[in-house]
Amino acid sequence: MIEPVALENFFIAFFSAAMVIICGALYALLFAYARVHRQPRLMPLAYGAYGLHFISVMVLAYAMNLNGFWQIVVVAMLVGYLLAPHGIWYLCQGTHTAEAAGGAGDGSSSG
Amino acid sequence: MAIGVLDSANLNGGQKLAVKYFTAAVALFVAQILFGILAGLQYLMPEFLYNVLDFNVNRMVHINAMIVWMLFGFIGAVYWLIEDEAGIEVVGLKLGNLAFWLFTSAVTVVVVVYLFIQTGPGTDTTRWLINEGREYIEAPRWADIGIVVCMLIFFYNAAATFMKGRWSGISGVLVLDLVALAGLYLAGMFYVTNISVDQYWWWWVIHLWVEATWEVLVGCIMAWGLMKTLGARRKIVTTWLYIEVALMFGSGILGLGHHYFWIGTPEYWFSIGGFFSALEPIPLVAMVVHAVYDSGVHRFKNANHPALAWLIAHAFGNFFGAGVWGFMHTLPQINLYTHGTQWTSSHGHLAFFGAYATINIAVFYLAIQKWRGNVWMAGGLADNGWKWKWSLALLNIGVVGMTMALLIAGYEQSFIERAVGGSTWSGYFAAQTNPWFMQGMWWRQLFGWVTAAGVVLLVWDLVTIGRGETRAAEMPEVEAPEPGGAAATAGA
Known part of the structure; x- marks a missing residue:
């Protein structure tokens, strides 16, 4: 079911796993910053970070011997991290638009 | 409202109870650090306190104190917010106070037994009265039952208060979560x-x-x-x-x-x-x-700089400690080698500190501000806020330093003991005596002392911040949930 990491790939496995998360977050950070501050020129940097994330995932897949079922994990990581900042952004916009429009309350009710 | 002095008249009933929980939490935080330092020293000097206070006891108290102080902090935080959220007094305040004293007494007795009795004959008596033996939840069975009873009282107080008062989105999630909090403990x-x-x-x-x-x-x-x-x-x-x-x-x-x-x-x-x-x-x-x-x-x-700084530390600490450090060794292809090594310890130190210690400390600062009459805690403090800034820096540097030292030791251990040594007895000792491992342990100890200095400064600051200050804080208006979906603003 699993093929353990080869000795010579130890460092690569740890490092690429860390880079998967860090680049994923950097992509999300730059994506959100570019949109909040209306600086579209930062967007290529955001997608550049996603590109690094993509490379990190590929290196991780190689170092960790992610074959067979594990390729689904690889695809889930790539799709999840690509779409998550977009989805969260739309949710941010939605909630703050309601705030700007004076929407308040949280649907609370008395007990 | 008296400004600049600790006055219980500034607090509502739930908040008075919360302050007790916070005080106990801080005492246990200090105990966690103290026993962590003792356990760390035993890596470097194995004969230190040998047969008096062995490593297994120190480590157990170190970890148990951490879990319990965080739990005390969470319970205190909920009691702190409950009356503001529900709009009424806590329904079972006396019961809540009783639970606090029960919980605190039980913790004290358990720790005393850990320290002075330590082991039993390995029979049911040991399990019921001394130590259950399950890592992290070693408390004997009688204390387990006590913990569940206290959690159920806590759940009752939260649920009943919101039911009698008003619900909000936050309180709904909170009450459902408390069901899981009490219920899951039964699994152990x-x-x-x-x-x-x-x-x-x-x-x-x-x-x-x-x-x-x-x-x-x-x-x-x-x-x-x-x-x-x-x-x-x-x-x-x-x-x-x-x-x-x-x-x-x-x-x-x-x-x-x-x-x-x-x-x-x-x-x-x-x-x-x-x-x-x-x-x-x-x-x-x-x-x-x-x-x-x-x-x-x-x-x-914002009106409380230390609290916001700790909330920011929480966001980063949670991301790096739980996210980055967790994912680095979570897939089974690598976890085969890292499981239960200092790598796990590295992840544990950063994740628990980043995700939980930080937010508890943020709430302590919010509490002390209100306790001193919503005193000024923004920029321009009398001493320029050096104590909270330094304690924030020392605690974060200390924990990050320990995390990195343990990471190096864990990497070496995974490689030499597990991958090369095949998890054999000789592999274990080869890893434990390797210079990289030993240096990692020394650095961990050094940063442990830095963390301890940060805790001392934190306690000092919590006791003194805002004392003698005459300015009132400009507190943000907090919306109170109201029936029908409208939100009113209430003075904080």
């Missing part, structure tokens, strides 16, 4: 002779408490903390709480599988654990987007 309270079955249920307490119910509890406290510090709108924090709870539970519950890799469970846990562990950092990445968005909107204007 029955005895089976098969170690795989025992570990299977034990992880329900450990993983599902820490990576599910505690995360949600912290989400509720964070939502409320953002309203208190930044004046964030209730609708927004509540919406985000729902989103984060959905993401946390969606990935965290079955993320439990990453603990089932090597305990004799079926192979399909490799797939489940691997898949959901890969998804677990996504909520943390989502929080990055949300944090950038909200900081852009609110521009960090």
Whole structure:
């Protein structure tokens, strides 16, 4: 079911796993910053970070011997991290638009 | 309202009870650090306190004190917010006080038994009265029952108060989470002779408490903390709480599988654990987007600088400690080598500090501000706030330093003991005596002292901050939930 990491790939496995998360977050950070501050020129940097994330995932897949079922994990990581900042952004916009429009309350009710 | 002096008249009933929990939490925090330092020293000087206070005892008290002080902090935080949220007094305040004294007395007795009796004959008597033997939840069975009773009282107080008063999005999530908090502890309270079955249920307490119910509890406290510090709108924090709870539970519950890799469970846990562990950092990445968005909107204007600084430390600590450090060794292909090494310890130090210690400290600062009559705690403090700034710096440097030192030791241990040595007895000793491991332990000890200095400064600051200050804080207006979906603003 699993093929353990080869000795010579130890460092690569740890490092690429860390880079998967860090680049994923950097992509999300730059994506959100570019949109909040209306600086579209930062967007290529955001997608550049996603590109690094993509490379990190590929290196991780190689170092960790992610074959067979594990390729689904690889695809889930790539799709999840690509779409998550977009989805969260739309949710941010939605909630703050309601705030700007004076929407308040949280649907609370008395007990 | 008296400004600049500790006056209980500034607090409501729930907050007076919360202050007791916070005080006990700080005392246990100090104990955690003290016993951590003793245990760390025993790596460097194995004969130190040998047969007096052995490593297994020091480590057990170190970890148990951590779990309990965080729990005390969470319970205190909920009692702190409950009357503001519900709009009425706590329904069972006397019962809550009784539970506090029961819990605190039980913890004291358990620690005294750990320290002075330590071991038993290994019979049912040992399990019931001395030590149950399950890592992290070693408390004997009588104390287990006491913990569940106290959690049920806590649940009753929260649920009944909101039912009698008013519900809000935050309180709804909180009460449901408390059901899980009390209920899951039961999974660690029955005895089976098969170690795989025992570990299977034990992880329900450990993983599902820490990576599910505690995360949600912290989400509720964070939502409320953002309203208190930044004046964030209730609708927004509540919406985000729902989103984060959905993401946390969606990935965290079955993320439990990453603990089932090597305990004799079926192979399909490799797939489940691997898949959901890969998804677990996504909520943390989502929080990055949300944090950038909200900081852009609110521009960090706030009335309690130490509390906000610790909330920011929480966001980063949670991301790096739980997300980055967790994912580095979570897939079974590498976890085969790292499981139970100092690598895990490295992850544990940063994740517990980043995700939980930080937010508890933030709430302590919010509490001390109100206790001193909503005293000024923004910029321009009398001493320029050097104590809170230095304690923040020392604690973060100390914990990050320990994390890096343990990471190096864990890497060496995974490589030499597990991969090269094949997890043999000789491999174990080869790793333990390797210079990289020993240097890692020395550096960990050094940064442990830095952390201890940070805790001393933190306690000093909590006792003195705002003392003699005459300025009142400009507290943000906090929306109180009201029937019918409207929100009114209430003075903080």
